[in-house]
Each structure stands twice: as structure tokens, then as C-alpha cells.
Amino acid sequence: MTTTITPAIxxxxxxxxxxxxxxxxxxxxxxxxxxxIDSGAMYRAVTLYAMQHSxxxxxxxxxxxxxIAALPLxxxxxxxxxxxxxxxxxxxDVESKIRQLDVSNNVSQVxxxxxxxxxxxxxxxAFGTEKGIVMDGRDIGTTVFPDAELKIFxxxxxxxxxxxxxxxxxxxxxxxTYEDVLANVVTRxxxxxxxxxxxxRKAQDAILLDNSKMTIAEQDSWLIDRxxxxxxxxx
Ligand code: DC
Numbered sequence: 525m526t527t528t529i530t531p532a533i534x535x536x537x538x539x540x541x542x543x544x545x546x547x548x549x550x551x552x553x554x555x556x557x558x559x560x561i562d563s564g565a566m567y568r569a570v571t572l573y574a575m576q577h578s579x580x581x582x583x584x585x586x587x588x589x590x591x592i593a594a595l596p597l598x599x600x601x602x603x604x605x606x607x608x609x610x611x612x613x614x615x616x617d618v619e620s621k622i623r624q625l626d627v628s629n630n631v632s633q634v635x636x637x638x639x640x641x642x643x644x645x646x647x648x649x650a651f652g653t654e655k656g657i658v659m660d661g662r663d664i665g666t667t668v669f670p671d672a673e674l675k676i677f678x679x680x681x682x683x684x685x686x687x688x689x690x691x692x693x694x695x696x697x698x699x700x701t702y703e704d705v706l707a708n709v710v711t712r713x714x715x716x717x718x719x720x721x722x723x724x725r726k727a728q729d730a731i732l733l734d735n736s737k738m739t740i741a742e743q744d745s746w747l748i749d750r751x752x753x754x755x756x757x758x759x
Contacts, residue, residue, distance in 0.1 A: 531758050532558075532656035534671070535751070536664035539678030540724070541712045542685035544735055544743065548678070549660040550608065551744045552751060561602065561651050563661030563668070564631075565611040566644050568622035569600045571631040573613060584633050592639045600647065625693070625700050628708055632715035635662075641721050662716055665727035674754040675730035676747065684736045685709050 535552065539545040546562055553560035570591070574580050577594065579587040601612045610619035621627065634640060641663075648659060648668045659668065665675035680688075686706035693700045716724040726732060731750060735743045 528759065530755060532654070533673035533754060533758070534652055534655050534669045535658040535754075536669050536672040536675045536727075536730075537658065537660040537678065538662055538665050538676070538724070538726070538730065539660075539733075540680070540682075540685060541709055541716070542689040543678040543680050544685075544688065544740070545660045545676075545678040547740065548676075548735075548743055548747050549658045551740075552747050553658040555744075555748065556751060557656075559651070559657045560609060561648065561657060561659045562609065562611070563644070563648050563659055563664060565602075565619075565622060566600050566647065567635045567640075568627050568631050569611050569613045569618060570598060570640060570644070571627050571634045572618055572622050573598050574634060575627070575630060580630050580633070584630055586630075586633050586637065588637050588639075591634070591637070595640070595643050620696070623693075623696070624698060625704065625708065628712070632712050632719075636715065636719040636721065638721045645722075662724040663722040665730045666725055667722040670727070673758065674750060675727050676733055676750065677726040677730040678733050678735060680734060680736040682706065682709050682713065 535558070537545045537549045550560050573594070574586060574591050579590045599614050603610050603612055603617070610617050611622055612618070645668050651657060652659065652669055661668070665672055665677070683706065686702060686709045689709065690700060690702045690705040693705065733743070733746065
């Protein structure tokens with residue numbers, strides 16, 4: 525009897541903020557037994573560190589030199605908990621803090637700093653050395669894992685994305701208005717798309733998904749089909 529071993533691959537899921545890419549990526553990783561890494565959480569954790577150490581002004585100006593000098597002191601990791609994966613900043617669980625609107629309002633300004641991106645890209649690549657990983661973000665298919673066997677680029681209209689994020693924040697007991705969330709989504713899209721260093725862009729070989737009109741079950745099943753196709757190409 526011959527047994528076929530399914531090869532472990534690298535899966536890159538990029539897309540606009542609040543496009544639902546993290547939920548899809550998490551569901552896929554769980555289903556196929558892969559490690560899931562939320563690269564956006566890493567940018568958020570660095571942003572929180574900068575805020576906690578007074579390195580970001582009220583006008584969202586970042587003290588780049590101070591933050592770059594502090595990089596060796598910033599340790600980011602992930603812990604699997606009952607309600608999903610939590611982000612650890614220097615050993616402290618910051619999962620709920622990094623999702624708050626004040627962090628969202630500063631994170632793009634941190635994510636444009638080339639030295640911060642280089643440091644985080646190196647950490648992300650280290651997470652993926654053994655494959656068997658699903659990572660989501662903005663530059664995973666273009667910069668972090670340009671050789672990923674499966675690349676997906678997710679989009680939905682800004683209004684749909686703001687509605688989803690607003691619902692999530694309300695469910696978590698955060699006070700935010702739909703208008704504030706929409707403004708944050710639009711601003712972050714602009715900063716993500718226009719930054720010099722690895723801007724948000726679909727990799728040429730990524731498969732595009734517009735999930736504006738899809739249910740979560742539909743998008744999860746669409747993604748499993750793409751995974752099965754990618755695996756069958758390798759066999
Ligand atoms: O996916 P998210 O909204 O949690 O990401 C937070 C911010 O981090 C987002 O505004 C852009 C930035 N980011 C990035 O520049 N590159 C990544 N790979 C992931 C996130």
C-alpha cells in the first residue's frame with residue numbers, strides 16, 4: 525500500500541483592512557492544521573509599544589529614531605487561547621488593546637517606517653521557515669513570502685468593510701461610530717496603498733477574491749477549494 529503525504533505549503537493572504545482576510549486565514553489554518561500568523565497584529569503590537577512609551581504624538585507623529593532604537597527591546601509572540609490566538613508583547617497579552625481604535629488610528633504611521641517593516645518582515649519569515657503556515661497581511665505575497673505556493677488577495681467595498689469592523693467593535697463593547705470606522709478604513713487604505721516601502725498591492729500570481737456579497741461559509745469553502753487546487757498541482 526502506498527500512502528501519499530500531503531506536502532506542507534506556504535499560504536499568503538493579503539488584502540485591505542477589515543476585508544475579512546484574518547477570519548478566512550484563521551478558519552483555513554484550523555481546518556488544515558497549519559500555523560496561523562496575523563502580521564497586522566505585529567504592526568499593532570509595535571504601535572502599542574510606541575504609544576505606551578510616549579513615542580507617538582496626539583497628531584499621530586511617530587518618533588522614528590526612538591522607536592527604531594527600541595526595536596531590540598520589542599518581543600512579539602502568539603499564544604493559542606480558547607477564544608483564538610492572542611498576541612503577546614514582551615510576554616504580556618495585548619490582544620484586546622491592539623484592536624482598539626486608538627491603535628488603529630496610529631498603526632499605519634508606524635507601518636510606513638522602513639526599518640520597522642524590515643524588522644517585522646524578518647520575524648515573519650522566521651515564523652515560516654518550515655512552511656505549513658497561513659499568514660495574512662498586506663505584503664505577504666509580494667515581500668514576505670514571494671514564493672508562497674498559494675496567494676490570495678481579498679477586497680470588499682470600503683462601506684462593507686467599515687460596517688463589519690463597526691459591528692465587531694460594538695460586539696466587543698467598544699464605543700465607536702460607523703462614520704469614525706469608515707474614515708479610519710479609508711485613511712488606512714490610502715496610507716497602505718501609497719507608502720514607499722512594500723505598499724499594499726496584489727501579487728501578480730495572487731488569486732483575487734471580492735467577498736462583498738459572500739457569507740463567511742461561502743468564502744471559507746472558496747478558500748478550501750483554492751487550497752486543494754494548490755496541493756493537487758504539487759502532487
Ligand atoms: O490587518 P490589520 O488591519 O490588523 O493591520 C494593521 C495595520 O498594519 C494596517 O493599517 C497596515 C499594517 N500592515 C502592514 O503594513 N503590513 C502587513 N503585512 C500587515 C499590516
